[in-house]
Amino acid sequence: MNIWIFNHYATTPVYVGGTRHYDLAYELVKKGHEVTIFASSYNHFVKEETHRYDSGVSSVKESINGINFVWVKTAAYQGTIKRIKNILDYTYNAYRAGIKELKTEEPDIIIGSSVHPLAAYIGYLISKKSKSVFYFEERDLWPQTFVDFGKLSKHNPIAQALYVFEKFLYQKAAKIIVLFDKAADYVESRGVDNDKVVYLPNGVNIESFQEIRQDEDILRVMQSYKYTVVYTGSHGIANHLEPLIETANLLKDNSDVQFILVGNGLKKNDLIRLARTNNLSNVTFLDPISKEKIPYLLSLADLSFISIKKSPLYKWGFSMNKLYDYMASGLPVMMYSSKEVIGSFKDVEGINLSESPDELATDILNKIHDEQYKLQTGYALRKYVENNYSWAKLAIKLELHMLSDVSRSK
Numbered sequence: 110m111n112i113w114i115f116n117h118y119a120t121t122p123v124y125v126g127g128t129r130h131y132d133l134a135y136e137l138v139k140k141g142h143e144v145t146i147f148a149s150s151y152n153h154f155v156k157e158e159t160h161r162y163d164s165g166v167s168s169v170k171e172s173i174n175g176i177n178f179v180w181v182k183t184a185a186y187q188g189t190i191k192r193i194k195n196i197l198d199y200t201y202n203a204y205r206a207g208i209k210e211l212k213t214e215e216p217d218i219i220i221g222s223s224v225h226p227l228a229a230y231i232g233y234l235i236s237k238k239s240k241s242v243f244y245f246e247e248r249d250l251w252p253q254t255f256v257d258f259g260k261l262s263k264h265n266p267i268a269q270a271l272y273v274f275e276k277f278l279y280q281k282a283a284k285i286i287v288l289f290d291k292a293a294d295y296v297e298s299r300g301v302d303n304d305k306v307v308y309l310p311n312g313v314n315i316e317s318f319q320e321i322r323q324d325e326d327i328l329r330v331m332q333s334y335k336y337t338v339v340y341t342g343s344h345g346i347a348n349h350l351e352p353l354i355e356t357a358n359l360l361k362d363n364s365d366v367q368f369i370l371v372g373n374g375l376k377k378n379d380l381i382r383l384a385r386t387n388n389l390s391n392v393t394f395l396d397p398i399s400k401e402k403i404p405y406l407l408s409l410a411d412l413s414f415i416s417i418k419k420s421p422l423y424k425w426g427f428s429m430n431k432l433y434d435y436m437a438s439g440l441p442v443m444m445y446s447s448k449e450v451i452g453s454f455k456d457v458e459g460i461n462l463s464e465s466p467d468e469l470a471t472d473i474l475n476k477i478h479d480e481q482y483k484l485q486t487g488y489a490l491r492k493y494v495e496n497n498y499s500w501a502k503l504a505i506k507l508e509l510h511m512l513s514d515v516s517r518s519k
Contacts, residue, residue: 119148136504245282289426344374407438436494439487459486
């Protein structure tokens with residue numbers, strides 16, 4: 110099959126950001142399929158341009174490990190207005206790039222992936238032109254995410270328009286890919302047949318955790334501390350990192366334990382100020398690192414941290430890359446959340462649920478020195494993620510759906 114994927118924010122392991130479609134494509138290419146990913150070359154996570162364009166050129170094509178990337182030129186941005194310009198640039202230039210590629214090849218299937226729905230809409234438009242199968246991948250539930258976080262009323266005209274757009278894409282898609290385990294119920298609540306829904310969570314490239322490359326800068330930081338609790342990823346509202354700072358405050362007199370937060374986001378400066386206000390020398394903030402460096406960082410840590418805020422949004426489930434990375438590294442997970450939110454993960458060996466900073470602090474002290482516990486649970490976590498969230502297995506699941514739908518469309 111020839112598979113095209115439109116994802117504004119797709120990237121590769123050498124850059125900062127999620128590699129969902131790179132990892133999926135990598136497995137599909139190994140199985141003999143051709144995959145092309147249309148993505149912006151402006152990195153959303155570090156706000157940097159990653160490619161150069163000649164005058165008048167709005168896209169460039171590159172082959173990376175057998176995967177075709179069509180990098181699309183978009184405006185740099187800081188702030189809402191320029192971000193909208195960036196989205197519109199991607200919409201226009203990715204569509205042009207897709208039409209250009211149609212002159213030399215024909216896709217069998219096109220996946221249009223949100224976050225913003227215009228990337229999915231491009232996929233739909235080009236699937237119509239090429240008479241190929243269209244899949245809509247809804248990585249976040251727009252506008253439901255904004256409604257559930259209280260950022261937008263469901264009666265707001267913008268929300269209503271987005272609901273209509275979402276329903277349109279549901280109707281036009283042969284399959285709807287969702288990342289959350291209960292998101293099929295959400296799609297069904299919108300009046301869509303459940304048979305159209307494919308649950309394909311984020312996953313992990315197991316190979317990258319078996320062939321770890323050393324990095325001197327990371328080693329220099331990590332070997333400065335006796336024991337470390339590591340968080341990797343965005344520092345935003347949804348990531349709910351304040352409890353980690355509160356926990357560090359409770360443990361600030363324990364010189365053995367250092368909290369390492371790696372990443373960036375809207376709340377990072379607030380978190381830094383909070384740590385400084387409490388004179389916390391046991392908290393270290395680091396800049397984001399590329400995906401390919403994550404396995405080495407985690408291999409040097411003792412425990413990992415993740416926080417999932419109690420919110421109506423999570424009634425549909427969750428799928429966080431960092432959680433699967435932690436598991437693949439065999440790193441025990443200190444999870445700050447509630448039983449209702451984390452569901453079946455509460456029963457996974459090596460995941461330790463805390464519902465208060467005091468409970469989290471106690472749990473960290475109990476686990477961080479226990480080498481036998483870390484060894485035992487590390488093995489269990491690696492087996493669990495390999496059986497349930499490896500991209501090798503997730504790619505097979507999606508491939509079966511695609512082969513069936515492409516066969517029916519001929």
